[in-house]
Amino acid sequence: VADREQILKIHSRGKPLAEDVDLAHVARATPGFTGADLEQLLNEAALLAGRKDKKAVARREIDEARDKVLLGLERTSLVLTDDERRIVAYHEAGHAVVAWDLPHTGTLEKVSIIPRDRSLGVTQQLPKEERFLFDKEWVLDRLTILLSGRAAENLVIGRISSGAEGDLKEATSLARRMILDWGMGDGLENVAFGDDNRNVFLGSEIGRMRNYSEQTAARIDADVTRIVEDGYDRAGELLVARRAVLDGLAAELLEKEEVGADRLEVLLKRE
Amino acid sequence: VADREQILKIHSRGKPLAEDVDLAHVARATPGFTGADLEQLLNEAALLAGRKDKKAVARREIDEARDKVLLGLERTSLVLTDDERRIVAYHEAGHAVVAWDLPHTGTLEKVSIIPRDRSLGVTQQLPKEERFLFDKEWVLDRLTILLSGRAAENLVIGRISSGAEGDLKEATSLARRMILDWGMGDGLENVAFGDDNRNVFLGSEIGRMRNYSEQTAARIDADVTRIVEDGYDRAGELLVARRAVLDGLAAELLEKEEVGADRLEVLLKRE
Amino acid sequence: VADREQILKIHSRGKPLAEDVDLAHVARATPGFTGADLEQLLNEAALLAGRKDKKAVARREIDEARDKVLLGLERTSLVLTDDERRIVAYHEAGHAVVAWDLPHTGTLEKVSIIPRDRSLGVTQQLPKEERFLFDKEWVLDRLTILLSGRAAENLVIGRISSGAEGDLKEATSLARRMILDWGMGDGLENVAFGDDNRNVFLGSEIGRMRNYSEQTAARIDADVTRIVEDGYDRAGELLVARRAVLDGLAAELLEKEEVGADRLEVLLKRE
């Protein structure tokens, strides 16, 4: 965070900032941004301000620019069917409700069903603090949040869609890393698999070659499947218990397309 | 759609269009076309109009050009035997009848047994709306339509031919994606397989390397086989129930070679 | 056929043809010939006519040239032992008798035991019509004809020779394609295997990589083996029933080296 604030200060020189812009806050809201990302953010914000004939870059432009860098450009020309919009709304609402209930994974920033370059909707979660260590519980919570989109579709729509493809890949990959890299598998604790042969063949993205037996591979598959299923079931249970809230958020999303942090707090808080 | 209409407008500049041409309609009728495809379509249409000494490109030329781009050139010199024509007619009629009965997958445009560059016959289905999300039911419907060509051959001719090779590959591939990518397999729900090692070896078309065990592979095979068999059985049942309609459409195809949307509506509608 | 006749007309310009040459017939007798093959055929025929100081290319030269292009050059210097000639004669006679009994696979043109570039003997079968669709029965008939050479050796000579190597490879390959590509396997009907990874590694001839499990591979092996064995047994039964005819044709082949279509009709026809 401190590093990012420093970089932002450097790149904002010569760019007049409105009084409502707090670079320390911007730094906290941009986890994972590289120096180049931050520079692009400030440039985009200056551009947006210029288009509006504003003399200074205000918080509004900063936020818009951050979304653009983080989530990709909005695709206004892409028109979903009503059925698809309803699926997307419940999918994102599902992510949001479960993410709220597992709060130590981060703070909810925004939920949106405006289609963008890279996805049909987004649930944006800001880490409370930048973490360098993950424990097993934290990883299982992340995994549950990832699967809660589909769990919501299944609960409300009764059908499962291909829209969860990315979530499933990320959840499965987390479950595999728990077992292969982090020694968090049942009966395979403390052992790291597959490391000897990294960078096999011809490039750095080529992945790992198995250095373990078929029997171990079958055991890993069973563990991965069980971990993912448990996460999905847990997401489902959390959603059943908060069905009314889920419906409320989905409805508001269908109406307004985007729901911000303050409104999310009102909608999601438990009595 | 909006994007395509825009592109069509750009490329039709300087090309006089007859009054019956509605670019918005053309855009809707060309799902999946790239900018280059659309440019080629307009050029072909202009060429056809030129050959007929027409001053403006009419809807007729647009349609002809679209078929050429979409389906490949007709091969008038290729002569099938009567037996083969009957097989092709029932194969395409089978696709058409089942596609009609599973309407939310799209609207039937045309059925043809004029041999073309890429196939011996074609059943053209226009999506009602461009979809970005597929649910399990939709995928299973697509799969049933793909298998209905062979199901019709089997029902009427009593023999299965090699002509379904492409359909089988596509249906099997859909069934595999359901399990591997979309988490729609029985007992393998919500898990995504094979993702770690995409782009293994030396190119982008090289496919995926297994990151799962033999045991899981066997389970996936069993699921794929079952999904495909269920789809085939379902196609067969739909055709048995509509045998008279199937015979009627096949007969008309054998006589006229091509049946358009309006006539299909008459032939296929249920009383 | 029409295409080939067209090509023949173009390439025969400037080459005087005798009256007994009918290009439409030549076109029918050259299934699978490319434009280059047809050009070579006409050039060879002109050459042969030139050597005989003939002014026009007659049907005789056309036929000789076609055999040369189709079957390879005769190797007059290659001398087989009597034992080998007997094996080859029964091998080819076996192909011919079974091909006659399964007539819809094509018309017998010629049987020859003159050694050529590419084989020790040949049974030439002309398709009745060019087919674009194969049904299961047709494939099984082809497979039976392929295995009938070895079946004849086994029946009459009582020993099996390495001469069937090419036949076995083609028959096994057909049986594999029935299961992998055409969905004609028992219990594996309608499923296509191995397609995802075509063109694996570095070239177009590199074949397919398995995308199925060991268990499925074992099942495919069992099916392939059974299909081939059934075809071999069927060939054997057909030959036992027509033993006298088989002996007659083999004897005539040993005497005359080559038996043409007309004589085959006399020898092979059933009373």
Next chain:
Amino acid sequence: VADREQILKIHSRGKPLAEDVDLAHVARATPGFTGADLEQLLNEAALLAGRKDKKAVARREIDEARDKVLLGLERTSLVLTDDERRIVAYHEAGHAVVAWDLPHTGTLEKVSIIPRDRSLGVTQQLPKEERFLFDKEWVLDRLTILLSGRAAENLVIGRISSGAEGDLKEATSLARRMILDWGMGDGLENVAFGDDNRNVFLGSEIGRMRNYSEQTAARIDADVTRIVEDGYDRAGELLVARRAVLDGLAAELLEKEEVGADRLEVLLKRE
């Protein structure tokens, strides 16, 4: 050692050294350093002295420079949460306590939880003597020390974190080498696996290809898993027995961030 002292003498020419610098001691404290590493060390030390306007390089600068070369730059800007700091402190304290109890693997030099380029904390152990031969007991002790960080987390925090990833990989790799290279596996003693095919494919870092059967691979996996589990259990038992000392060291680390050899001796010595 003698080699390194020689190299240090050469590179320190022209650089005035304070009286407290003993190059022989520096040589002993830099096991595994290459000539280039030693040159970098002296240059860094000269630089540090220059910044402080010192005329000669004192021991203090040498030590600072050595840490920089050995452990990477300190990252003062990286701020861990209190929870993370506590995990790191117990993790490193765990390494230190177990390393103290298994003294023949080396002398403890320093324990630090100052985040650096390459890790969140470090337990620095100096080999008593440079070894060229490792016996089974020595390897098992190393393995136990590697696993004691996670064992401490589990004992005190009750959760296991991803911070042990590097330790697990190294421990698993040691266990594999015991079995594959050093013939120290149960029932696989004296056999070396995987050697035939070293340098398979295209480069020297490409690792080994299996030349053993699936059955042997499963047996090796079982042995590796058991060896690692035994090491982890042993680390846990050692820590339970020294819980008070572990807590004391962790507390001191949280307060002072770094604990040196002299203070470690006081804290860790058994009564």
Next chain:
Amino acid sequence: VADREQILKIHSRGKPLAEDVDLAHVARATPGFTGADLEQLLNEAALLAGRKDKKAVARREIDEARDKVLLGLERTSLVLTDDERRIVAYHEAGHAVVAWDLPHTGTLEKVSIIPRDRSLGVTQQLPKEERFLFDKEWVLDRLTILLSGRAAENLVIGRISSGAEGDLKEATSLARRMILDWGMGDGLENVAFGDDNRNVFLGSEIGRMRNYSEQTAARIDADVTRIVEDGYDRAGELLVARRAVLDGLAAELLEKEEVGADRLEVLLKRE
């Protein structure tokens, strides 16, 4: 044969041949020789004749030259121990005795224990006739002859040596081809395995990639092992029955180093 005689005639032009040279006989004695081999043979013979100041190339020079081309240069400087010479003598004598008893595989030309470039001894067998077809019995006879060298070592010396490495590879390869290519395996008759993927990877010598299952592979291994063991046992039985002859030939080889066709006939003929 005829081809070779022709080539010999061309290359012998301008080289005076003694009256005892019969090119037709030379052609028969050089099966498998290419045109280049034949040219080299005649050149070597001319060279040998030149060294002896002979005006014409006699049969003697032809024979010497043929051996040099066929078997490689003699290595007079290589000195074997007595023990090794005895092993080689019995090894070659074993080949010769069994080859004599299975006469239709060819006529014995020479047995030699003079070390050459490529081997420590040689049993030269000339095919009676060039064969283009091999039946199962012929292949099994060849395999038995290949294994008879080691069978003789085992019978007489009681120990098996590494000298049979080449024989074993050739015998195993023949057994594999029987099953994979020639459909001569038990229960795997008429099926050809492994053909689809010839030329996998990057060159023509790269061999075949499996297109069959593990289960089939295990069955093929069992068949291969059984075929080889049967051949070895058969070789052993043949040698036990002819032990006296074996001892006689080995003794003569140890004394004279080389035994020609005429003397072999005397030594090996059955009463």
Next chain:
Amino acid sequence: VADREQILKIHSRGKPLAEDVDLAHVARATPGFTGADLEQLLNEAALLAGRKDKKAVARREIDEARDKVLLGLERTSLVLTDDERRIVAYHEAGHAVVAWDLPHTGTLEKVSIIPRDRSLGVTQQLPKEERFLFDKEWVLDRLTILLSGRAAENLVIGRISSGAEGDLKEATSLARRMILDWGMGDGLENVAFGDDNRNVFLGSEIGRMRNYSEQTAARIDADVTRIVEDGYDRAGELLVARRAVLDGLAAELLEKEEVGADRLEVLLKRE
């Protein structure tokens, strides 16, 4: 041997040799040396003589040069701990005692624990005669000698060290070659495995690709493991029976670092 003497004569031209140098003896003492090795040997010897201002190259220089070429440069700067020196002394003494007891594998030349480039110690054995054939007993004796170093460590020190890594790899490789290449495996006698696919991939050192089944691979592993274990047990038994001699040689090695052939004869000979 004769070849090498010839080469030595050529390369020693112009280099004055002392009277005690017998090139025939040098040739015998350099088995496996290439022409280049021999040239390097003579150059090194000339260099050594030059350094000592000798006018002629004496036997002493030849021997020193031979060791340098054969064993690598001595590393005087490398200092082992006392514990490590004791392990190395017993390791080499173990090799020597067992090699003495299995004399037909060669004559002991020297045992040394002076660390060299490539190893911490060396037991040099000169073949009595150059062999071209190995029988099973000879291979098993070599394997026993290879394993006797570790067997001595285990017997005397009670711990096994990583220093046997090279020995284990060589012994395992010999055991594999016995089974795969030389047909000396139990139940797999006379079969050669893995030959079809030599030179797979891209170079000559790339090793072999399996052409046998998993089941056979497991059987080969079991055989390899058993052969190696038997050799290790045999080495142990031989050492137990000669414990006093082993201790004596190790003690002398620790004292003198190197023991030559004459002294070895005194120490090792049986009463």
